[in-house]
Each structure stands twice: as structure tokens, then as C-alpha cells.
Amino acid sequence: MKHKCASMLLASLCMGVLLTGCGKAPDSGENTASVQAAEDTRKENVNRESASQEEEGAKQDVRKLTFVLDWTPNTNHTGLYVAREKGYFKDAGLEVEIVQPPENGAEVLAASGKAQFAMSFQDSLAPAFSGDNPLPVTAVAGVIQHNTSGIISRRGEGMDRPRGLEGKKYATWDLPVEKATIKDVMEADGGDFDKVELIPSTVTDEVTALRTKSVDAIWIFYAWAGVKTELEGLETDYFAFADLDSVFDFYTPVIIANNTFLAEEPETARAFLDAVSRGYEFAIEHPQEAGDILCRAAPELDPELVKASQEYLADKYQADAPKWGYIDQKRWDAYYAWLNEKGLTETPIEAGTGFSNEYLP
Numbered sequence: 001m002k003h004k005c006a007s008m009l010l011a012s013l014c015m016g017v018l019l020t021g022c023g024k025a026p027d028s029g030e031n032t033a034s035v036q037a038a039e040d041t042r043k044e045n046v047n048r049e050s051a052s053q054e055e056e057g058a059k060q061d062v063r064k065l066t067f068v069l070d071w072t073p074n075t076n077h078t079g080l081y082v083a084r085e086k087g088y089f090k091d092a093g094l095e096v097e098i099v100q101p102p103e104n105g106a107e108v109l110a111a112s113g114k115a116q117f118a119m120s121f122q123d124s125l126a127p128a129f130s131g132d133n134p135l136p137v138t139a140v141a142g143v144i145q146h147n148t149s150g151i152i153s154r155r156g157e158g159m160d161r162p163r164g165l166e167g168k169k170y171a172t173w174d175l176p177v178e179k180a181t182i183k184d185v186m187e188a189d190g191g192d193f194d195k196v197e198l199i200p201s202t203v204t205d206e207v208t209a210l211r212t213k214s215v216d217a218i219w220i221f222y223a224w225a226g227v228k229t230e231l232e233g234l235e236t237d238y239f240a241f242a243d244l245d246s247v248f249d250f251y252t253p254v255i256i257a258n259n260t261f262l263a264e265e266p267e268t269a270r271a272f273l274d275a276v277s278r279g280y281e282f283a284i285e286h287p288q289e290a291g292d293i294l295c296r297a298a299p300e301l302d303p304e305l306v307k308a309s310q311e312y313l314a315d316k317y318q319a320d321a322p323k324w325g326y327i328d329q330k331r332w333d334a335y336y337a338w339l340n341e342k343g344l345t346e347t348p349i350e351a352g353t354g355f356s357n358e359y360l361p
Contacts, residue, residue: 040282061093062309064095068096077119078290084096110258116257120253122332136259138262142327145326146250152210153168155235162182162189210229219254226314257359323360
């Protein structure tokens with residue numbers, strides 16, 4: 001319709017020129033003004049149409065991606081929400097949908113190709129990398145550089161070291177890797193894992209569980225549950241697995257990606273991780289503002305806990321690594337070698353399996 005109107009306008013302008021050439025006396029400038037106004041309108045329409053086409057082209061260039069969390073939003077995920085709010089994804093030509101995991105887990109969704117990225121853990125990924133049908137996923141970034149998980153208990157009850165768990169009620173997920181880890185550190189400390197009272201874990205609030213003495217010891221990630229005990233004034237003892245044996249300084253959590261996506265769209269993967277890196281770097285430098293961003297994305301969270309957790313993690317996201325997200329092969333392989341040795345893998349996981357640093361900026 002716009003092109004048809006422009007053609008009619010040009011035809012009328014030509015007719016005006018012909019009439020003037022046949023001896024019609026010019027009026028007092030009114031025709032000239034009308035012609036100029038019409039020309040200005042035409043240019044405006046052309047510019048508007050061009051801008052619309054450019055905007056449509058830009059929309060078509062945006063790559064939509066899906067990221068699956070491992071759990072409900074928390075400070076492990078802050079860099080993602082910062083990247084979204086600060087426009088880092090947009091700058092990279094990406095539109096990223098952040099979703100919570102289905103019951104069968106984030107790993108399966110990423111492996112199926114229904115999501116390009118997901119949050120996982122090195123220990124949880126072990127089954128994905130062993131057996132006859134390994135999952136087609138790769139860890140592409142370590143979110144927190146060192147393992148901050150360990151066992152928390154009420155202060156002064158002897159559970160400040162592994163052998164102190166003897167005769168105590170431990171809330172277990174009944175996972176082979178979990179129980180093997182606790183057995184290993186207990187035996188190294190002269191304890192007997194068979195003397196631990198294993199209670200099926202139904203813990204949703206660690207502070208309440210410890211205060212009511214429904215359990216005596218819980219495996220936690222200190223950045224969230226440990227910080228929460230501090231805020232609520234519960235005095236605790238705690239030992240971190242990574243402090244007891246370097247083999248347990250595995251990567252938890254990590255960002256994983258679908259292998260087909262990585263093979264077909266490596267530059268998109270790099271663009272995504274560049275934006276996410278900027279998000280976590282911002283959280284390192286500005287923990288309080290980053291906490292505010294997470295709370296806006298997940299208003300159900302306790303702002304006080306979020307901000308305290310952000311302060312705790314600020315120097316732990318990257319720690320001593322050369323850059324955020326970097327995965328050290330020696331540490332990665334050492335943990336899987338331990339799993340192989342303990343018979344906790346269906347088939348041995350070979351060195352170098354399951355991770356890559358090549359997509360990091």
C-alpha cells in the first residue's frame with residue numbers, strides 16, 4: 001500500500017511539472033510548498049519502513065536459548081540473572097529463558113536437546129559419563145571454584161570431625177556416592193561408618209531440623225544453609241570435605257551444555273558463556289547489587305539471606321582460578337579416579353572426560 005501511494009504521488013508531481021511547462025502561471029509559492037511537504041512525507045514513510053525492516057531483522061537474529069536450573073533460584077545462579085537484567089545476553093544477541101528443573105532432572109533435559117544449558121554437579125554427572133549409553137552433555141564452566149559443601153551439626157556435640165558421627169543421626173539421601181564419601185572421611189579419621197544412624201532425609205529447613213534434634217548432622221552447601229544458621233543464631237560445628245582430602249575438592253555446581261548444540265553452534269555457546277562470565281564477575285565485584293537483582297528475579301527469597309550468601313560467595317566464585325568458570329583437569333580427573341577406584345561407576349571414567357574450557361571467554 002505504501003508503494004502504491006508513492007507511485008500515485010510521483011505521477012501527480014510529474015503532471016504538475018507538465019502543466020507548468022505549458023504556460024500555467026505559478027501561484028504565490030503554495031504549489032512549491034505542497035510539493036516539498038509531499039516529498040517530506042514520502043521520505044518519512046520510506047525511513048519508517050526501513051527502520052521497521054531493520055527491527056524485524058534484528059528480532060530474527062536473536063537466538064533463543066533455554067537454561068535449566070538444578071533447584072529453585074539461589075546464589076549459585078546469581079550470575080545468570082545478572083546477565084539477563086544487565087543486558088549482557090541481549091548484547092550477545094541472545095534471549096535466555098531460565099527455568100526450574102523437571103522431576104527427572106536438568107541433566108536429562110539438556111541431554112535431550114530441549115535445553116541448551118543446565119546447572120549440575122560433578123558428582124551427580126558421574127553416571128552420565130559412564131556405562132554404555134553416556135549422556136551427551138559436557139561441563140563448560142565451574143560456577144564455584146572450590147567445593148564448599150560439608151557436614152553441619154549442633155555445636156559442642158563432637159561432630160566437628162568425621163569420626164564424631166558415630167552413634168549420631170545423619171540425614172541421608174541414600175546415594176552410593178554420598179555414603180562412600182562419608183565412609184571414606186570417617187575411616188581416614190579412625191571412625192566406623194557402620195555406627196552412623198542413617199535417617200532418610202526429609203530436611204527442608206536445616207535450622208529447624210537441628211534445633212528440634214530430629215537429626216544430628218546434615219550435608220549442606222555452606223553458602224546457603226550454613227549462612228542461614230549464622231543469621232538465625234544457631235551455633236554449629238562444621239567440617240568441609242575439601243579441607244579433609246583434596247580429592248573431594250570437586251566442582252559443584254557446574255554449567256553443562258548439550259553436545260550437539262556445542263558442535264553445531266560453538267560461537268553461540270561462547271557468546272552465552274561470555275555473557276554469563278560478565279554476570280558472575282559483576283557478582284564478585286558488587287555482591288549487594290547482585291543480591292538485589294536475584295531478589296527481583298525471585299521475590300520469594302529472603303533478602304537478608306541472599307545478601308549474606310552473596311557476600312560469602314563473592315571471593316569464591318573465581319577464587320584462585322585464572323578466570324571465572326575455569327575447570328582444572330587435575331582436580332576434575334582426581335575425583336573421577338576416586339569414584340573408579342571405589343567401584344562407584346558403571347564403567348571407568350577416563351581422564352579428561354566430560355568437561356571443556358574452550359567455550360569460556
